[in-house]
Amino acid sequence: MSHDPAQMRPRRFSAQGPLTGRIRVPGDKSISHRSIMLGALAVGETRVTGLLEGEDVLSTAAAMRAMGATIERQANGEWLVAGVGVGGLLQPGTALDMGNSGTSTRLLMGLVATHPITACFVGDASLSKRPMGRVIDPLTQTGARFTSYPGGRLPLIVEGATTPVPLTYRLPVASAQVKSAILLAGLNTPGTTTVIEPVPTRDHSERMLRGFGADLSVELESDGTRIIRLAGEAELKPQTITVPGDPSSAAFFAVAALIVPGSDLIIENVGLNPTRAALFDVLRQMGGAIEELDRRDVGGEPVADLRVRASALTGIEVDPAVVPAMVDEFPVLFVAAAHARGRTVTRGLEELRVKESDRITVMRVALELAGANVTETEDGLIIEGTDGAPLPGTAPDARVATHLDHRIAMAMAVAGLASAQGVEVDDTRPIATSFPVFEALIATATGQA
Ligand SMILES: O=C(O)C1=C[C@@H](OP(=O)(O)O)[C@@H](O)[C@H](O)C1
Ligand SMILES: C=C(OP(=O)(O)O)C(=O)O
Numbered sequence: 001m002s003h004d005p006a007q008m009r010p011r012r013f014s015a016q017g018p019l020t021g022r023i024r025v026p027g028d029k030s031i032s033h034r035s036i037m038l039g040a041l042a043v044g045e046t047r048v049t050g051l052l053e054g055e056d057v058l059s060t061a062a063a064m065r066a067m068g069a070t071i072e073r074q075a076n077g078e079w080l081v082a083g084v085g086v087g088g089l090l091q092p093g094t095a096l097d098m099g100n101s102g103t104s105t106r107l108l109m110g111l112v113a114t115h116p117i118t119a120c121f122v123g124d125a126s127l128s129k130r131p132m133g134r135v136i137d138p139l140t141q142t143g144a145r146f147t148s149y150p151g152g153r154l155p156l157i158v159e160g161a162t163t164p165v166p167l168t169y170r171l172p173v174a175s176a177q178v179k180s181a182i183l184l185a186g187l188n189t190p191g192t193t194t195v196i197e198p199v200p201t202r203d204h205s206e207r208m209l210r211g212f213g214a215d216l217s218v219e220l221e222s223d224g225t226r227i228i229r230l231a232g233e234a235e236l237k238p239q240t241i242t243v244p245g246d247p248s249s250a251a252f253f254a255v256a257a258l259i260v261p262g263s264d265l266i267i268e269n270v271g272l273n274p275t276r277a278a279l280f281d282v283l284r285q286m287g288g289a290i291e292e293l294d295r296r297d298v299g300g301e302p303v304a305d306l307r308v309r310a311s312a313l314t315g316i317e318v319d320p321a322v323v324p325a326m327v328d329e330f331p332v333l334f335v336a337a338a339h340a341r342g343r344t345v346t347r348g349l350e351e352l353r354v355k356e357s358d359r360i361t362v363m364r365v366a367l368e369l370a371g372a373n374v375t376e377t378e379d380g381l382i383i384e385g386t387d388g389a390p391l392p393g394t395a396p397d398a399r400v401a402t403h404l405d406h407r408i409a410m411a412m413a414v415a416g417l418a419s420a421q422g423v424e425v426d427d428t429r430p431i432a433t434s435f436p437v438f439e440a441l442i443a444t445a446t447g448q449a
Contacts, residue, residue: 001100001124001404001429008427010399011439013416015390016446018262018310023441025250027052027243028271029434030176030204031301033060033103035241037111038212039081040069041089041187044238048079051243055433056101063108066092067117086187086234087115095120095155100127100356100404100433103177105154106135110181113144114164114188120157126356126404126430128154135181138169142185166191166232173351174324176201179228183209183216189232197226201324202275207300212236242299244271249435250306251279251329252410253445257308258288259339259418265445267306269298278325279333280306286313286340313340315385320348327351331411334363338372339418340385347380356430357403366400366412367391370423393419399426406430410438417442 001007032052037060039046051057053073061071068090070082084090089111096119098105105121109132112119122128133152140146143161148154166189169182179195183205186193206228209216215231250270257263272280272292280290289311292304315337326333330352337344352359364376371392373384393416394400402409402425409425416423431438443449 003125003404009429010424010426011428012422012424013413014422015260015417015419016442016448018260019253019257019265019445020263020447021445022266022268023253023445024268025245025253025270025441026054026435026437028246029054029056029248030103030202031208031243032057033107034204034208035243036060036064036071036081037107037184038208038236039238040064040067040071040083041086042083042212042236042238043085044083046081046083046238047240048081049077049242051079052246052434054436055099056104059097059099059101060104060108063092063096063098063104066094066096083236083238086236089115089117091117092119095122098123098127098154100124100430102127102130105132106177106181107184109135109158110139110184112158112160113139113142114185115160116162118157118159120155122155124404131354132156134173134175134178138167138178138182139185141165141167142189164189166193168194168196170196171198174199174201175351176205180205183228183230186230186232187214187234191232193230193232195228197228199324200224200226200275202273204273211300212239244298244301244303245269247271247276247279248328249438251332252414252438253441254280254283254290254306254308255332255336256414256417258283258311258313258336261310263308263310265308266293267308269303270306272302272304275325278322279329282316282318282322282326282333283336285316286336287311288313312388313385315340315342315344315383317345323348328407331359331363331407332414334367334381334383335411335415337383338367338374338385338391338415339388341387342385344383344385345380347377349380356405357408359405359408362401362403362405362408363411366408367415369394369398369400370412370415370419390418390420391415393421394424399424402427402430404430406433406435410435413442
């Protein structure tokens with residue numbers, strides 16, 4: 001995807017009335033990536049139902065195919081992955097195009113680092129600005145070699161180690177991608193790979209590696225630090241996986257239903273893994289009516305249907321400790337805060353500056369353009385809400401710049417649904433990276449479908 005204005009797809013999102021009825025969001029992006037990767041490393045056939053068919057996951061699938069796996073979508077929507085076995089990845093014939101996806105890039109760099117192959121990683125303009133040094137640094141210690149653009153940026157070449165050395169690594173940033181890259185590198189490494197995680201991040205890799213039969217243990221220290229140990233030269237067994245709905249996608253509809261008057265919406269099948277679900281707790285603390293219905297287990301992850309009703313929200317100080325458990329949900333939380341009574345303060349969001357865009361600055365500019373009262377700090381935003389009044393929206397000649405960032409486009413679309421004159425975003429194309437049916441579900445929930 002490029003910034004070429006001729007290819008951008010702008011759209012004005014305007015008030016369409018309340019969100020009602022029932023919707024179902026697509027499969028979780030993090031679990032979908034890992035289903036393909038681990039399936040491709042197992043010996044035999046893994047079956048995946050509910051896979052997110054977003055561009056990011058399709059980039060992962062294309063890369064795993066290029067390294068030898070057979071990955072096919074069946075007519076009934078189920079995906080079959082025939083794996084090559086740990087150690088069996090083949091040298092890709094061309095560069096691996098990671099598109100817009102940080103998760104694909106960092107996790108696959110981990111996999112390639114301990115296979116005796118060389119791979120070149122390329123990506124779009126957004127991904128090519130993102131820091132890869134955070135995985136290059138630890139993975140270099142396995143014996144892999146990296147050649148990258150200055151600052152550890154894409155394009156980059158990974159020459160995997162022929163005799164990889166196991167890592168013991170303490171994470172300097174709270175990042176599930178860095179953790180997962182090291183664990184995946186550990187799969188084809190003799191001995192024990194150890195990741196020390198002072199601040200817990202999403203634990204899908206740990207859960208799924210165990211599910212695929214890897215010998216992985218997690219020790220919890222008294223201060224909350226997690227010590228994750230993985231026995232190398234693992235043999236993964238194929239699995240049948242049902243991917244739960246993505247809480248990060250449900251987040252947009254939860255906020256829309258809270259701030260659009262008269263809404264009463266059921267969002268079905270939402271994954272509520274505690275390392276992911278903090279947004280819903282924060283919105284409840286703000287006074288949001290979010291009920292969990294039929295809590296159950298899907299594919300080893302807690303899931304519920306969420307009933308969300310329009311609510312008067314109150315600003316709060318968001319505890320920085322919850323940031324990793326809602327790291328992708330801040331853009332849409334900011335939109336909720338812009339409609340609350342009083343002030344919302346967020347801190348500890350430095351990581352947002354290195355996502356698909358700098359989500360602190362980009363959301364400050366976007367919300368200001370829509371008429372909100374926002375102050376940017378070094379590590380967060382302070383937002384004075386409207387006490388339930390609609391934001392004016394963007395002027396007829398103004399467009400929110402989304403910078404190839406799907407979550408900016410969707411958060412500001414939600415702002416548009418609750419605005420007086422609509423919010424125009426400059427490009428809706430990036431939405432397809434994580435939530436291809438987003439616009440269709442808006443139409444369904446607002447009765448326009
Ligand atoms: O491991 C994952 O699947 C992800 C981890 C997070 O990134 P970081 O590890 O950079 O925080 C998150 O922002 C991303 O959307 C998905
Ligand atoms: C940060 C995100 O994804 P990634 O890092 O995989 O590009 C996201 O989906 O918000």
